[in-house]
Amino acid sequence: xxDDDPQGMxxxxxxxxxAWFGSAVVLTVAGGEVISHIHTPGxxxxxxxxxxxxxxxxxSDSHIGFTGAANTAVTxxxxxxxxxxxxxxxxxxxxxxxxxxxxxxxxxxxxQVKQMLGTVRAGxxxxxxxxxxxxxxxxxxxxxAFGAGSVGDGWYSFDVKGxxxxxxxxxxxxxxxxxxxxxxxxxxxxxxxxxxADTPVVVFSHIPLFAMYPQWGWGTDDAAQVxxxxxxFASVTCLNGHVHQLFTKTEGxxxxxxxxxxxxPLPKPGTAKAPAPVTLPxxxxxxxxxxxxxxxxxxxxxxxxxxxxxx
Amino acid sequence: xxxxxAPAGGxxxxxxxxxxxxxxxxxxxxxxxxxxxxxxxxxxxxxxxTVTSSGAGPLKSPTMNTGDTFRYTFTTxxxxxxxxxxxxxxxxxxxxxx
Numbered sequence: 341x342x343d344d345d346p347q348g349m350x351x352x353x354x355x356x357x358x359a360w361f362g363s364a365v366v367l368t369v370a371g372g373e374v375i376s377h378i379h380t381p382g383x384x385x386x387x388x389x390x391x392x393x394x395x396x397x398x399x400s401d402s403h404i405g406f407t408g409a410a411n412t413a414v415t416x417x418x419x420x421x422x423x424x425x426x427x428x429x430x431x432x433x434x435x436x437x438x439x440x441x442x443x444x445x446x447x448x449x450x451x452q453v454k455q456m457l458g459t460v461r462a463g464x465x466x467x468x469x470x471x472x473x474x475x476x477x478x479x480x481x482x483x484x485a486f487g488a489g490s491v492g493d494g495w496y497s498f499d500v501k502g503x504x505x506x507x508x509x510x511x512x513x514x515x516x517x518x519x520x521x522x523x524x525x526x527x528x529x530x531x532x533x534x535x536x537a538d539t540p541v542v543v544f545s546h547i548p549l550f551a552m553y554p555q556w557g558w559g560t561d562d563a564a565q566v567x568x569x570x571x572x573f574a575s576v577t578c579l580n581g582h583v584h585q586l587f588t589k590t591e592g593x594x595x596x597x598x599x600x601x602x603x604x605p606l607p608k609p610g611t612a613k614a615p616a617p618v619t620l621p622x623x624x625x626x627x628x629x630x631x632x633x634x635x636x637x638x639x640x641x642x643x644x645x646x647x648x649x650x651x
Numbered sequence: 652x653x654x655x656x657a658p659a660g661g662x663x664x665x666x667x668x669x670x671x672x673x674x675x676x677x678x679x680x681x682x683x684x685x686x687x688x689x690x691x692x693x694x695x696x697x698x699x700x701t702v703t704s705s706g707a708g709p710l711k712s713p714t715m716n717t718g719d720t721f722r723y724t725f726t727t728x729x730x731x732x733x734x735x736x737x738x739x740x741x742x743x744x745x746x747x748x749x
Binding site: 408409443444445471472474475476513514515516517555556557613614615616617 | 674675676696697698699701705706711713714734736737738739740742
């Protein structure tokens with residue numbers, strides 16, 4: 341299905357967009373069709389109630405250090421997100437932060453966000469960098485704080501409960517769009533070479549690996565090379581941040597999910613002059629922020645993805 | 652996407668040593684100066700920006716918050732493409748003539 345292009349949005353997609361704005365949504369994919377359900381905290385779980393199932397949480401774009409009008413208390417918002425994770429009825433296998441941990445890559449902001457992530461109750465905590473985490477040093481301070489166990493400029497892979505995870509860095513050596521580079525593409529080539537085609541693959545990156553809105557840099561110029569390496573797999577799920585809003589799209593064997601933020605919303609593609617932080621009317625901010633629960637039951641084809649707004 | 656592609660603004664180079672960083676764009680996007688000229692960028696957005704060479708190059712500003720200014724004196728002739736590392740769709744060029 342490829343009718344989800346924001347530049348050539350179908351009526352159905354437009355309706356979905358309208359429905360998504362300011363709400364938290366669960367997306368389940370059945371036969372290529374996306375079905376969305378609004379989720380509020382405490383609503384029935386789409387994530388399997390089974391300790392043997394894989395369950396993890398994605399948070400994104402905490403922008404610790406941001407002080408603008410769109411959210412004058414980003415630290416508090418991120419604390420809410422962590423409390424919400426720690427209050428889940430299960431302990432996630434891991435929590436993944438998909439980048440823009442900090443707003444300006446300062447040592448103090450990295451220290452603060454690292455300490456905050458240290459309070460997350462989960463099997464493990466993982467991160468990928470956003471461009472805000474590599475503002476002036478090519479990601480050096482990011483890797484000092486979060487790079488343990490990674491290779492190259494911070495990429496790595498891991499396996500949990502039969503699912504293969506690849507964490508990519510597409511916020512360095514940028515020009516207009518996100519960029520992976522040959523070293524990283526080669527890493528993916530070797531990384532997946534020995535995997536059987538029925539292994540579910542999940543790819544994390546900050547900037548989308550699909551062309552969500554290239555005019556604002558919401559895409560990755562060499563993502564096709566990585567996606568080609570994943571073509572033989574039955575189930576590929578790409579989870580990204582960066583765009584501060586929910587969006588999903590299926591292309592062949594790959595489903596892309598953009599996550600919302602814990603900091604502040606950005607405009608929908610093309611609805612503003614620039615992707616500048618949006619200041620919502622009083623009381624509406626929490627509705628635009630959220631966390632994402634993801635589940636996978638061994639033997640099923642797709643992951644269950646549930647976006648929940650901040651309580 | 653090579654660094655020799657036309658800057659976002661395109662068109663004719665403007666002879667000025669002052670570049671505005673405003674509304675997530677560098678304006679003018681293409682400026683022309685003589686060797687030895689100091690170019691000044693001032694960020695008037697509420698969001699931070701940088702002035703950073705595309706690929707290898709001499710421009711490497713610190714993070715520019717609202718009202719911050721960055722200056723660089725071009726000592727060699729040539730074409731200097733740059734972008735904002737935080738918003739890399741913001742691209743522009745300084746042409747330095749002998």
